[in-house]
Amino acid sequence: MKIHHRDTERHVLTITVDNEAGILAKIAGLFTARGYNIDSLTVADISEDHALSRITIVTNGPPPVIDQITAQLERLVPVHKVVDLTESGAHxxxxxxxxxxxxxxxxxxxxxxxxxxxxxxxxxxxxxxxxxxxxxxxxxxxxxxxxxxxxxxxxxxxxxxxxxxxxxxxx
CATH class of the missing domain: 3.30.70.1150 (ACT-like. Chain A, domain 2)
Known part of the structure; x- marks a missing residue:
């Protein structure tokens, strides 16, 4: 069930994570638990030793929910960094x-x-x-x-x- 909210905004999030099994499911689960759709999802290995991956997620939601999702993503153990490109400026x-x-x-x-x-x-x-x-x-x-x-x-x-x-x- 998709929850519809007023004042939803499109956000592009980049997440640097340990390249390990199950992390993508954990991240997708955060969105699912709140009833928000992932509009686009890409994942790429970004380190020479294959230890890190970068996940880019495009989603829509009101700013407080995006902030909450970002905070919860940052608390996941294999997550190193979360950046909301939309909020961070020119990208x-x-x-x-x-x-x-x-x-x-x-x-x-x-x-x-x-x-x-x-x-x-x-x-x-x-x-x-x-x-x-x-x-x-x-x-x-x-x-x-x-x-x-x-x-x-x-x-x-x-x-x-x-x-x-x-x-x-x-x-």
Whole structure:
């Protein structure tokens, strides 16, 4: 059951954790227990010795709930650091998508034209379809996918959002 709240805000959280079994389930459980959805989730090994991972979670909720979730995440033993990029200031968000579009004739030409405008790369092609690779802000990918729906969208795969603070300081 999803709980609906007024004054919900989108937040991007980065969590540095020990790379151990079960930590992702514990973190997801904190959101589940409060009835909040995880809109995007990415995990990557970030240390040379494979001891640390970085989890990026995009969620929506009122600020007090996000603060509570952040505080509880910080108390988990394998968690080293939690940063709310949304609250911390200027940051960069990116996502990768593979977008398959089928089409012939004018639709095929238009799909290629739009791909060029969005700087999407053709990574596979047949006589009846393309697979485009696109990276960028999530809203850019949303717009590209929306335009491709009109031209013969077949399938979309998205990686989820990753984010980092701007500047020399780490998050």
């Amino acid at each position: 960069v968000e990116r996502e990768l998508a593979l977008v398959k579009v089928a089409g012939k004739g004018d639709n095929r030409v238009e799909a290629l034209r739009l791909a060029d405008v969005f700087r999407a790369k053709v990574v596979d092609t047949t006589t009846s379809s393309f697979i485009f690779e696109l990276t960028g802000d999530p809203s850019k990918i949303d717009t590209f996918v929306s335009l491709m729906r009109e031209l013969g969208l077949v399938e979309v795969g998205r990686t989820g959002i990753v984010g980092m603070m701007r500047g020399a300081e780490g998050a």
